[in-house]
Amino acid sequence: MPDRPHPLHPRYWAVHLLALACVAAAVALGYWQYDAWHAKRDAAARDLSQIPALPLTQVMGPDDPFPGKYVGQPVALRGTWEPDGTILISGRERNGVDGYWVVTPLEVGPGTAELMVVRGWAASRTDVPAAPRGAAELTGWLQPAEGTGAVDDDATDDVLPQLRIADALHHVSGDLYGAYAVAQPAIATAGSNTGTDGLERAELDQLPPSPRFTAIRNLFYAIEWWFFAGFAVFMWWRWLSDDVLGDEPDHLQDDRE
Incomplete structure (x- = not known):
């Protein structure tokens, strides 16, 4: 064979x-x-962040836990800037450059808690403009507080490694919401005082979850x-x-x- x-x-x-x-x-x-x-x-997650803004009080209260379904929800904010509570969040990269988030608390109503607002990004501390003062009106994306476990090497300065509400409380005079907002870049209207002037846009870290299916x-x-x-x-x-x-x-x- x-x-x-x-x-x-x-x-x-x-x-x-x-x-x-x-x-x-x-x-x-x-x-x-x-x-x-x-x-x-x-794309679906990003689209959720573009939906119409809701008043903050309609989404959560000062003592409420963060509502998970509202990650990335645009919220309309009105209040008064508290410039003395401005902090910087280190380790924020933008276009390959390591820099800082610039965060200032906003008192969202007389006698109510303050909300930490990420006004924008700066490459260095010397690039950070003066914190805004007075009444403000802006829109921001609502985000849950961070908790990466990063350790603050120097508790005496205004630079933090993460936007953790418990750490930010040491820099403000009142209570804080259990969340923060990333200011949306927009053309400021007269009297809006969005606080984003002189800063580059801060990237949205946490997008809303996509629909399951x-x-x-x-x-x-x-x-x-x-x-x-x-x-x-x-x-x-x-x-x-x-x-x-x-x-x-x-x-x-x-x-x-």
Whole structure:
């Protein structure tokens, strides 16, 4: 009985190449659908941050825990700046440059608690403009307080490693909301006193969560394509095992003898 050709014999190249092309195409299409799923979820999160602003008092009260469904919710803020409570949050990168968030408390109503407002970003402490004073009217994205566990190396200065409400309390004269807001860059109207002048925009760290089933079809398509890739590998291996590497049945060998 003549020997079988080697599995890499040129007569089998067309089958090997077809199997490789099918697997590569299925894997690539799966990753394409997976990336589309991620992109659509990220877009949905950003879109939530663009919805109309709500009054802060409609979203949470001074003593309320942070309402998780309002991460990134735009809130309309009116109050009075408390410039003496201005702090800097270190380790904030923007376009590859390490800098600071500039944060000033805003008393959102007479006798009520203050809300820490991230007015913007500065590359160095010398670039930080004077804190605003007086009445203010602005819109900001609501964010839960940070709690990264970073340690403040110098509790006597106005630079903190994170925007943690318990740490910020040492720099203000009143109570604080259990949240902070990132000021939206906007064209200031007369008397608005947004406090963002002289600062670059602070990036929104925590986006609102995407709806649970956003772009779920793209995820299913990705899984289907990867399943097809696995099936193509299985079929190629079965063909290789049965028709190329496998032994002939005994009755066929007997007939040839």
